[in-house]
Amino acid sequence: MSPDYKEIDPCDDFEELVCGGWRERHDLRADQGSAFTGTLMSEQSQLLLRHILESSYPKDSQVFKSSTSIRSLLIFREHSYFSPMQLMAVEKSVDEKNFDKMKTAYDACLDENHIKDVGLKPLNQMLEEIKKAYPTVASGASNEHDLKEPILLLAKYGITSLVSTGTGPDDTNPDSVVVSVSAPYSFGLPSQERYQDDKLVEKYRDVAVEVLANLYPEQGKDSFAKVVDLEKQLAAAAPASEDRDDVVVWPHSAAITVHETDIIIEVLQSDET
Protein backbone atom coordinates (compact mmCIF):
# COMPACT_ATOMS: atom_id res chain seq x y z
CA MET A 1 0.00 0.00 0.00
CA SER A 2 1.04 3.56 -0.52
CA PRO A 3 2.53 5.17 2.59
CA ASP A 4 -0.02 7.91 2.01
CA TYR A 5 -2.91 5.51 1.91
CA LYS A 6 -4.87 7.57 4.39
CA GLU A 7 -4.72 10.60 2.13
CA ILE A 8 -5.52 8.89 -1.16
CA ASP A 9 -9.10 8.51 -2.31
CA PRO A 10 -9.44 5.06 -3.91
CA CYS A 11 -11.69 6.60 -6.53
CA ASP A 12 -8.90 8.97 -7.61
CA ASP A 13 -5.93 6.65 -7.82
CA PHE A 14 -6.62 3.09 -6.79
CA GLU A 15 -3.38 1.86 -8.36
CA GLU A 16 -1.26 4.24 -6.29
CA LEU A 17 -3.26 3.44 -3.17
CA VAL A 18 -2.70 -0.31 -3.29
CA CYS A 19 0.65 -0.56 -5.10
CA GLY A 20 2.45 2.70 -4.38
CA GLY A 21 4.31 1.43 -1.35
CA TRP A 22 5.30 -1.79 -3.10
CA ARG A 23 6.87 0.04 -6.00
CA GLU A 24 8.98 2.14 -3.69
CA ARG A 25 10.41 -0.84 -1.89
CA HIS A 26 10.87 -3.36 -4.72
CA ASP A 27 12.62 -3.35 -8.06
CA LEU A 28 11.95 -5.86 -10.77
CA ARG A 29 15.13 -7.82 -11.40
CA ALA A 30 16.30 -8.56 -14.92
CA ASP A 31 15.26 -12.21 -14.55
CA GLN A 32 11.79 -11.41 -13.29
CA GLY A 33 8.68 -11.01 -15.37
CA SER A 34 6.61 -10.11 -12.34
CA ALA A 35 6.93 -9.81 -8.62
CA PHE A 36 4.36 -9.85 -5.87
CA THR A 37 4.06 -10.96 -2.26
CA GLY A 38 4.08 -14.59 -3.36
CA THR A 39 7.41 -14.06 -5.12
CA LEU A 40 8.94 -12.79 -1.91
CA MET A 41 7.52 -15.69 0.06
CA SER A 42 8.82 -18.17 -2.44
CA GLU A 43 12.27 -16.62 -2.51
CA GLN A 44 12.30 -16.54 1.25
CA SER A 45 11.55 -20.24 1.46
CA GLN A 46 14.12 -21.01 -1.22
CA LEU A 47 16.70 -19.19 0.81
CA LEU A 48 15.70 -21.10 3.90
CA LEU A 49 15.80 -24.39 2.03
CA ARG A 50 19.25 -23.60 0.68
CA HIS A 51 20.56 -22.82 4.14
CA ILE A 52 19.14 -26.05 5.49
CA LEU A 53 20.56 -28.12 2.66
CA GLU A 54 23.97 -26.54 2.92
CA SER A 55 24.39 -27.19 6.60
CA SER A 56 24.71 -30.45 8.45
CA TYR A 57 21.82 -32.35 9.96
CA PRO A 58 20.46 -30.20 12.77
CA LYS A 59 20.50 -32.58 15.69
CA ASP A 60 19.23 -30.06 18.21
CA SER A 61 17.11 -27.84 16.03
CA GLN A 62 13.81 -26.80 17.50
CA VAL A 63 12.13 -27.16 14.14
CA PHE A 64 13.31 -30.70 13.66
CA LYS A 65 12.50 -31.63 17.21
CA SER A 66 8.95 -30.53 17.00
CA SER A 67 8.28 -32.15 13.66
CA THR A 68 9.86 -35.34 14.92
CA SER A 69 7.71 -35.46 17.97
CA ILE A 70 4.57 -34.83 15.94
CA ARG A 71 5.44 -37.64 13.61
CA SER A 72 6.37 -40.03 16.37
CA LEU A 73 3.04 -39.28 17.97
CA LEU A 74 1.32 -40.33 14.77
CA ILE A 75 3.32 -43.49 14.63
CA PHE A 76 2.69 -44.09 18.28
CA ARG A 77 -0.99 -44.14 17.53
CA GLU A 78 -0.54 -46.84 14.94
CA HIS A 79 1.97 -48.99 16.74
CA SER A 80 1.10 -48.46 20.34
CA TYR A 81 3.04 -51.48 21.44
CA PHE A 82 6.28 -49.59 20.95
CA SER A 83 7.65 -47.51 23.72
CA PRO A 84 7.74 -43.83 22.88
CA MET A 85 11.42 -43.63 23.70
CA GLN A 86 12.28 -46.27 21.18
CA LEU A 87 10.16 -44.51 18.59
CA MET A 88 12.00 -41.28 18.99
CA ALA A 89 15.25 -43.04 18.22
CA VAL A 90 13.91 -44.90 15.22
CA GLU A 91 12.09 -41.92 13.83
CA LYS A 92 15.06 -39.64 14.19
CA SER A 93 17.23 -41.86 12.06
CA VAL A 94 14.57 -42.01 9.35
CA ASP A 95 14.44 -38.26 9.47
CA GLU A 96 18.17 -38.05 9.19
CA LYS A 97 18.20 -40.53 6.33
CA ASN A 98 15.69 -38.42 4.47
CA PHE A 99 17.80 -35.38 5.11
CA ASP A 100 20.89 -37.14 3.77
CA LYS A 101 18.99 -38.22 0.69
CA MET A 102 17.85 -34.67 -0.02
CA LYS A 103 21.35 -33.39 0.56
CA THR A 104 22.81 -35.96 -1.81
CA ALA A 105 20.33 -34.98 -4.50
CA TYR A 106 21.03 -31.31 -3.93
CA ASP A 107 24.79 -31.74 -4.04
CA ALA A 108 24.54 -33.86 -7.17
CA CYS A 109 22.46 -31.16 -8.80
CA LEU A 110 24.97 -28.49 -7.91
CA ASP A 111 27.90 -30.48 -9.25
CA GLU A 112 27.73 -28.81 -12.63
CA ASN A 113 31.14 -29.99 -13.74
CA HIS A 114 30.21 -33.60 -13.23
CA ILE A 115 26.87 -33.08 -14.96
CA LYS A 116 28.73 -31.63 -17.93
CA ASP A 117 31.21 -34.49 -17.88
CA VAL A 118 28.61 -37.24 -18.02
CA GLY A 119 26.69 -35.27 -20.62
CA LEU A 120 24.20 -37.40 -22.48
CA LYS A 121 25.13 -40.67 -20.83
CA PRO A 122 22.22 -40.90 -18.36
CA LEU A 123 19.71 -39.85 -20.98
CA ASN A 124 21.07 -42.28 -23.56
CA GLN A 125 20.83 -45.13 -21.08
CA MET A 126 17.20 -44.39 -20.54
CA LEU A 127 16.53 -44.07 -24.27
CA GLU A 128 18.11 -47.46 -24.86
CA GLU A 129 15.85 -48.92 -22.20
CA ILE A 130 12.88 -47.53 -24.08
CA LYS A 131 14.08 -48.98 -27.36
CA LYS A 132 14.42 -52.35 -25.70
CA ALA A 133 10.96 -52.09 -24.18
CA TYR A 134 9.49 -51.13 -27.51
CA PRO A 135 11.58 -52.34 -30.45
CA THR A 136 10.60 -51.16 -33.92
CA VAL A 137 10.01 -54.76 -34.92
CA ALA A 138 7.43 -56.54 -32.79
CA SER A 139 8.81 -59.68 -31.29
CA GLY A 140 6.40 -62.44 -32.26
CA ALA A 141 2.81 -62.33 -33.43
CA SER A 142 1.41 -62.52 -29.90
CA ASN A 143 3.06 -59.19 -29.12
CA GLU A 144 0.91 -57.04 -31.32
CA HIS A 145 -0.19 -55.05 -28.31
CA ASP A 146 3.04 -54.55 -26.49
CA LEU A 147 2.61 -50.90 -25.59
CA LYS A 148 2.30 -51.55 -21.90
CA GLU A 149 6.05 -52.11 -21.51
CA PRO A 150 7.18 -48.68 -22.68
CA ILE A 151 4.22 -46.97 -20.98
CA LEU A 152 5.08 -48.62 -17.67
CA LEU A 153 8.77 -47.93 -18.09
CA LEU A 154 8.15 -44.23 -18.63
CA ALA A 155 5.65 -44.17 -15.78
CA LYS A 156 8.38 -45.57 -13.53
CA TYR A 157 10.35 -42.41 -14.28
CA GLY A 158 7.29 -40.26 -13.69
CA ILE A 159 6.68 -39.61 -17.37
CA THR A 160 3.16 -39.70 -18.77
CA SER A 161 3.09 -40.89 -22.35
CA LEU A 162 -0.26 -42.05 -23.71
CA VAL A 163 -2.62 -42.30 -20.79
CA SER A 164 -2.65 -40.61 -17.47
CA THR A 165 -3.67 -42.60 -14.41
CA GLY A 166 -4.30 -41.46 -10.92
CA THR A 167 -6.20 -42.03 -7.74
CA GLY A 168 -8.61 -39.88 -5.86
CA PRO A 169 -11.66 -39.92 -3.64
CA ASP A 170 -14.70 -41.42 -5.26
CA ASP A 171 -17.32 -38.75 -6.06
CA THR A 172 -20.21 -40.86 -4.88
CA ASN A 173 -18.43 -42.38 -1.94
CA PRO A 174 -15.66 -40.03 -0.81
CA ASP A 175 -14.41 -42.44 1.84
CA SER A 176 -13.18 -44.82 -0.80
CA VAL A 177 -10.44 -44.33 -3.32
CA VAL A 178 -10.93 -44.85 -7.01
CA VAL A 179 -8.49 -45.19 -9.89
CA SER A 180 -9.09 -42.88 -12.78
CA VAL A 181 -7.84 -43.06 -16.32
CA SER A 182 -7.66 -39.94 -18.43
CA ALA A 183 -5.93 -38.28 -21.32
CA PRO A 184 -2.52 -36.75 -20.53
CA TYR A 185 -2.57 -33.04 -19.74
CA SER A 186 0.08 -32.37 -22.32
CA PHE A 187 1.39 -34.23 -25.34
CA GLY A 188 4.48 -32.12 -25.83
CA LEU A 189 3.39 -28.56 -26.36
CA PRO A 190 2.12 -26.99 -23.14
CA SER A 191 -1.54 -27.12 -24.11
CA GLN A 192 -3.54 -28.83 -26.79
CA GLU A 193 -4.72 -25.51 -28.22
CA ARG A 194 -1.14 -24.79 -29.23
CA TYR A 195 -1.34 -27.60 -31.77
CA GLN A 196 -3.69 -25.40 -33.78
CA ASP A 197 -0.98 -22.80 -34.19
CA ASP A 198 0.61 -24.09 -37.40
CA LYS A 199 3.63 -21.85 -37.23
CA LEU A 200 4.43 -22.91 -33.71
CA VAL A 201 3.85 -26.58 -34.53
CA GLU A 202 6.33 -26.41 -37.41
CA LYS A 203 8.91 -24.74 -35.21
CA TYR A 204 8.33 -27.41 -32.61
CA ARG A 205 8.67 -30.11 -35.25
CA ASP A 206 12.02 -28.68 -36.36
CA VAL A 207 13.25 -28.75 -32.78
CA ALA A 208 12.05 -32.33 -32.19
CA VAL A 209 13.70 -33.53 -35.41
CA GLU A 210 16.91 -31.68 -34.65
CA VAL A 211 17.24 -33.04 -31.13
CA LEU A 212 16.25 -36.62 -31.99
CA ALA A 213 18.61 -36.58 -34.98
CA ASN A 214 21.39 -35.35 -32.68
CA LEU A 215 20.75 -38.36 -30.48
CA TYR A 216 20.21 -40.86 -33.30
CA PRO A 217 22.02 -39.53 -36.36
CA GLU A 218 21.91 -42.88 -38.12
CA GLN A 219 18.12 -43.07 -38.02
CA GLY A 220 15.84 -41.62 -40.69
CA LYS A 221 14.36 -38.25 -39.76
CA ASP A 222 10.98 -39.14 -41.18
CA SER A 223 9.71 -40.92 -38.09
CA PHE A 224 10.94 -38.05 -35.90
CA ALA A 225 8.96 -35.54 -37.89
CA LYS A 226 5.88 -37.73 -37.69
CA VAL A 227 6.02 -37.77 -33.90
CA VAL A 228 4.58 -34.28 -33.99
CA ASP A 229 1.74 -35.43 -36.26
CA LEU A 230 1.02 -38.19 -33.77
CA GLU A 231 0.99 -35.66 -30.93
CA LYS A 232 -1.33 -33.48 -32.94
CA GLN A 233 -3.76 -36.34 -33.49
CA LEU A 234 -3.66 -37.32 -29.83
CA ALA A 235 -4.18 -33.72 -28.72
CA ALA A 236 -7.19 -33.46 -31.01
CA ALA A 237 -8.63 -36.67 -29.54
CA ALA A 238 -8.22 -35.50 -25.95
CA PRO A 239 -11.00 -33.55 -24.25
CA ALA A 240 -10.54 -29.78 -24.51
CA SER A 241 -8.51 -28.34 -21.64
CA GLU A 242 -11.40 -26.28 -20.39
CA ASP A 243 -13.67 -29.33 -20.31
CA ARG A 244 -11.44 -31.91 -18.80
CA ASP A 245 -12.08 -30.95 -15.21
CA ASP A 246 -15.48 -29.48 -15.75
CA VAL A 247 -17.88 -31.18 -13.39
CA VAL A 248 -20.84 -30.29 -15.59
CA VAL A 249 -19.30 -31.88 -18.66
CA TRP A 250 -18.17 -34.90 -16.73
CA PRO A 251 -21.42 -36.75 -16.21
CA HIS A 252 -21.76 -37.79 -19.83
CA SER A 253 -18.47 -39.55 -19.56
CA ALA A 254 -19.29 -40.64 -16.05
CA ALA A 255 -22.56 -42.05 -17.30
CA ILE A 256 -20.76 -45.17 -18.36
CA THR A 257 -18.53 -45.20 -15.34
CA VAL A 258 -19.24 -46.74 -12.00
CA HIS A 259 -17.54 -44.98 -9.13
CA GLU A 260 -16.86 -47.71 -6.74
CA THR A 261 -13.70 -49.26 -5.66
CA ASP A 262 -11.66 -49.45 -2.54
CA ILE A 263 -8.29 -50.15 -3.99
CA ILE A 264 -5.34 -48.05 -3.24
CA ILE A 265 -2.46 -47.46 -5.56
CA GLU A 266 1.02 -47.79 -4.21
CA VAL A 267 1.75 -44.10 -3.97
CA LEU A 268 -1.37 -43.43 -2.05
CA GLN A 269 -0.85 -46.33 0.22
CA SER A 270 2.60 -45.22 1.20
CA ASP A 271 1.21 -41.75 1.80
CA GLU A 272 -1.54 -42.81 4.08
CA THR A 273 -0.01 -45.48 6.23
Added chain:
Amino acid sequence: MKLDKAAAIAPEIELRALIEGLAHSDSNVERVIVMAPDYLKQLSSILAATDRKVIQSYFLWKAVQSLSSYVEADAVKPYKRFRNVLAGKVRYSTCSSALLK
Protein backbone atom coordinates in the same frame (compact mmCIF):
# COMPACT_ATOMS: atom_id res chain seq x y z
CA MET B 1 -16.90 -48.86 -14.99
CA LYS B 2 -15.56 -52.36 -14.78
CA LEU B 3 -11.90 -52.42 -15.65
CA ASP B 4 -12.46 -55.07 -18.28
CA LYS B 5 -15.04 -52.91 -19.99
CA ALA B 6 -12.71 -49.92 -19.88
CA ALA B 7 -9.88 -52.03 -21.23
CA ALA B 8 -12.06 -53.13 -24.12
CA ILE B 9 -12.39 -49.49 -25.24
CA ALA B 10 -8.67 -49.32 -25.89
CA PRO B 11 -7.28 -52.80 -26.53
CA GLU B 12 -4.06 -51.32 -27.92
CA ILE B 13 -2.87 -50.03 -24.58
CA GLU B 14 -3.71 -53.05 -22.40
CA LEU B 15 -5.32 -51.04 -19.67
CA ARG B 16 -5.64 -53.93 -17.25
CA ALA B 17 -1.98 -54.87 -17.47
CA LEU B 18 -1.05 -51.20 -17.19
CA ILE B 19 -3.04 -50.57 -14.05
CA GLU B 20 -1.90 -53.82 -12.48
CA GLY B 21 1.65 -52.82 -13.28
CA LEU B 22 1.22 -49.45 -11.58
CA ALA B 23 -0.82 -50.58 -8.61
CA HIS B 24 0.46 -52.10 -5.45
CA SER B 25 0.71 -55.85 -5.79
CA ASP B 26 -1.78 -56.36 -2.97
CA SER B 27 -4.46 -54.24 -4.53
CA ASN B 28 -7.18 -55.54 -6.71
CA VAL B 29 -8.47 -52.98 -9.16
CA GLU B 30 -11.76 -53.98 -10.65
CA ARG B 31 -13.32 -50.62 -11.34
CA VAL B 32 -11.99 -47.41 -12.75
CA ILE B 33 -13.28 -43.99 -13.62
CA VAL B 34 -12.71 -43.30 -17.26
CA MET B 35 -12.60 -39.55 -17.61
CA ALA B 36 -12.08 -39.52 -21.34
CA PRO B 37 -13.67 -42.56 -22.97
CA ASP B 38 -13.61 -40.88 -26.37
CA TYR B 39 -9.93 -40.27 -26.08
CA LEU B 40 -9.24 -43.89 -25.19
CA LYS B 41 -11.28 -45.05 -28.14
CA GLN B 42 -9.51 -42.76 -30.56
CA LEU B 43 -6.15 -43.47 -28.99
CA SER B 44 -6.55 -47.09 -29.83
CA SER B 45 -7.34 -46.47 -33.48
CA ILE B 46 -4.68 -43.78 -33.86
CA LEU B 47 -2.05 -46.13 -32.49
CA ALA B 48 -3.22 -49.00 -34.66
CA ALA B 49 -2.77 -46.78 -37.70
CA THR B 50 0.66 -45.47 -36.70
CA ASP B 51 3.99 -46.95 -37.72
CA ARG B 52 5.91 -48.61 -34.90
CA LYS B 53 8.93 -46.49 -35.69
CA VAL B 54 6.92 -43.34 -35.08
CA ILE B 55 5.49 -44.70 -31.84
CA GLN B 56 8.96 -45.60 -30.64
CA SER B 57 10.20 -42.13 -31.53
CA TYR B 58 7.25 -40.70 -29.63
CA PHE B 59 8.31 -42.55 -26.46
CA LEU B 60 11.91 -41.44 -26.96
CA TRP B 61 10.79 -37.86 -27.45
CA LYS B 62 8.69 -37.92 -24.28
CA ALA B 63 11.75 -39.05 -22.31
CA VAL B 64 13.92 -36.38 -23.92
CA GLN B 65 11.37 -33.68 -23.14
CA SER B 66 11.01 -34.71 -19.52
CA LEU B 67 14.67 -35.28 -18.80
CA SER B 68 16.43 -32.68 -20.92
CA SER B 69 16.45 -30.16 -18.10
CA TYR B 70 18.60 -32.51 -16.03
CA VAL B 71 21.17 -32.99 -18.75
CA GLU B 72 23.96 -30.69 -19.90
CA ALA B 73 24.69 -31.49 -23.52
CA ASP B 74 24.62 -29.65 -26.83
CA ALA B 75 22.36 -32.30 -28.32
CA VAL B 76 19.35 -31.23 -26.28
CA LYS B 77 20.01 -27.49 -26.28
CA PRO B 78 17.62 -26.70 -29.14
CA TYR B 79 14.76 -28.06 -27.06
CA LYS B 80 15.78 -26.12 -23.97
CA ARG B 81 15.86 -22.95 -26.02
CA PHE B 82 12.47 -23.70 -27.54
CA ARG B 83 10.96 -24.27 -24.12
CA ASN B 84 12.35 -21.04 -22.79
CA VAL B 85 10.92 -19.16 -25.73
CA LEU B 86 7.54 -20.76 -25.11
CA ALA B 87 7.62 -19.87 -21.46
CA GLY B 88 8.93 -16.39 -22.19
CA LYS B 89 11.77 -16.96 -19.79
CA VAL B 90 15.39 -16.03 -19.85
CA ARG B 91 17.56 -18.99 -19.05
CA TYR B 92 17.85 -19.74 -15.39
CA SER B 93 18.95 -22.82 -13.65
CA THR B 94 16.47 -25.23 -12.24
CA CYS B 95 18.06 -27.42 -9.64
CA SER B 96 15.14 -27.75 -7.32
CA SER B 97 13.04 -24.73 -6.73
CA ALA B 98 15.60 -23.47 -4.30
CA LEU B 99 19.13 -23.71 -5.28
CA LEU B 100 21.99 -21.98 -6.92
CA LYS B 101 24.06 -19.11 -5.79
